[in-house]
Amino acid sequence: MNYSKLKTLVYLSVAGFILSSCSSIDIFKENVETPVNTPYESFVIMNKEVGVNGFNSQFVDQQVQIHIEEALQNRGMSYDKLKPELVIRYTSNEDKRQREINNNYNPYPFWGYRVWNPWMYSPYGPNFNNNSRSSSSYELLQVIVDFIDPKEDKLLMTLTGVTEVSNPKHKSKKVLATTDKIISFFLDELENARK
Template sequence: MALSSCSSIEIFKENTELPIAKPYQTFVIINKEVGMRGFSSQFLDELVQIQLQETLEEAGMKYDSQQPDVVIRYHSNEDTRQREVVNNPNPYPFWGYRVYDPWMYNPYNSGYNRVTTSNYELLQVIVDFIDPDKDQYLMTLTGVTEVSSPKTKEKKVEKTLDAVLKSFISQNNQTQK
């Protein structure tokens, strides 16, 4: 399942040990209870905890740290990467503006292209949904996106987590029918 916006967010479902057989009404966020950070930034970690709790409560679930139906654990994988970018200064096609003699000078073959690198971060938001009675995974949902600047990271985390939670909520709601 892939959702699209400015950059794509892909959702992967993994670690399904136990199918969702009943609707889950209560949850606990284990990271919040034991003080375990899932992101390198404390601000992002708190943002994720708040968004998890608010989104699931808006979907009709209740936070219960004593007897939850589902245990939620999250973490991230923030991997810095580089990509090559080819900058071609000639925006015209081969025939372009050189109508009279197009073979005289061809910037596509002349080594005139500039290759630069750009840094980005491959961001994975990984959320485990665990049945506490059977101590097995209901599923692990991983949202993957690219972050091109630190300024956009917060928004990307929010959108990715939103996509992950929508996937879980839709699967949880299907069991109620």
């Protein structure tokens, strides 16, 4: 195997490891009280107007507001706090958890060891595997966004984005990625309603 093929293989392996270590973002749609049937042209973010934070961190909260506002304005909607056609309200559920990890490590190969010690890997003898347990902390993060029709005074839908945060330094990026996915999901629903 030449050097360039080996180098490519190493890069692909590292990229695969990084992608597999990133947790996914799942979106759930619920609480539909009225269908999406009008092309909403203006919106307001309730949290911004009444001064209610949806996240523990004020910095993250402001970033979410900016992301929602920019995403909708980029789609041609305008921010109107007096007579909006769409009201957006968001909150979060930030649940710290721990997961147990079993480290089943055995220094001996599975082949040939029974020749030297017949009790190893035998159903009749004790198991000498070095089973150690450890735990890792993570946060189960839910970003919950309500889309409300103020004329009907009903929910168009509630979209909940669920992901895991294992490193607090990456939390704001995870929150914004989840928010972007929620807004994208809602805008797709708007497009489908217009067809």
